[in-house]
Amino acid sequence: MVDIAALLAVYDAQMRIPPGAVPAGVTYEQDGPVLRIVGGHMGRIRAPRDVRVTGAALDxxxxxxxxxxxxxxxxxxxxVRAHDLPTELPERLAAAGFVPQEPSAVLIGFAEEVAEAPVLPDGVVLRQVSxxxxxxxxxxQQTEVWGFDCSWVADDLVARVAADPGQITILVAEAGDVLICSAWAVYHPTTDFVALLGGTTLxxxxxxxLYRATLAARAREAVTRGYRLLHVDASPHSAPILRRxxxxxxxxSTHYQWFPPT
Structure with missing residues (x-):
């Protein structure tokens, strides 16, 4: 039996504040209990499980x-994760104009259980790129699949590679000269975790x-590097695959987003 409470405790202890090299052009600024991530395509706020302020102070x-x-x-x-405190945080964010996006399932896998030789369709090649x-x-490719502008992804990946190429593995699956699937893994030093990101197929x-093949390849690399746990914030589409x-x-987890008036 897997101890879910123990996995949640390790996640809360290690994955709340991004460890490792800071990408070029990005700065981390502490504001009380929260970390403000500045310099990306949009701002990001990361926080401990309990920000320890309520009411007007939270506002x-x-x-x-x-x-x-x-x-x-x-x-x-x-x-915001479902177990975050204070429980009034989501309603306070909404009152401040933040809009909740579709929730993701926070899934944890044991790298050794997921690692295997990737199996690809005939004619498809999987390779690492930088x-x-x-x-x-x-x-x-991500813009084509999702139907909105993902040009910022290239800037983010370039910055991550420049900050420390050893902290990221980027994979593409290609059929001839067509990029049909992309995915990457970010290694968090001093933790047990590798974050699995991207995972997009035409x-x-x-x-x-293809998603399973990139998953297997990234898990194998995680094991090789000595990482124990894999983390994914999974969409409803990918969550069933990961559970299997x-x-x-x-x-x-739910991302609450605010944009300035246009």
Whole structure:
């Protein structure tokens, strides 16, 4: 039996504040209990499980983050887990104009249970990339799949590679010269965790095992590097696949977003 409470405790202890190298152009600013991440395509707020302020003090904390990024002409995203405290945080964010996005399942897998040789469809090649041209192709592929502008993905990946190429593995699956699937893994030093991100497949290639293949390859690399746990904030589409691959849901997360008026 998997001890979900123990996994949640390790996650809360290790994955609340991003460890490791800070990407170029990004700065971390502490404002009381929260970390303000500045310099990306939008602002991000990360916090401990309990921010330890309530009522009017919580309203002021939220407003400071909103107004800080508003002055920069940027939106801001505050990530809230279902077990976060105080319980009034979601309603206070909503009152400040933050809009909740679709919740994700926070899933944890044991790397050794997930690692296996990736199995690919005939004619498909899986390779690791880091050059700017390939990262631009990934951004284009993600834009095509999701239907909105993902050009910022290339900038984010370029910055991560520049900050420390050893802290990220970026994979693409290609059929001839067509990029059909992309995914990456971010290694968090001093923790047990590797974060699995991206995981996007062209619609015509979905259901043919590409996501599972990139999952297996990233898990194998995690084991090789000595990491024990895999973390995914999973969409409703990918969560069933991950559950079949021995991942366990420990909570849910919701991104509350605010954008300045246009």
């Amino acid at each position: 002021r904390l939220i407003a400071r983050q909103r107004d800080y990024f508003g002055a920069r002409g940027q939106g801001v995203e505050w990530k 050059e700017a041209e390939d990262l631009q192709r990934i951004a284009g 619609p015509a290639w979905q259901g043919r095992g 691959r021995h991942f366990h849901e420990i909570t849910t």
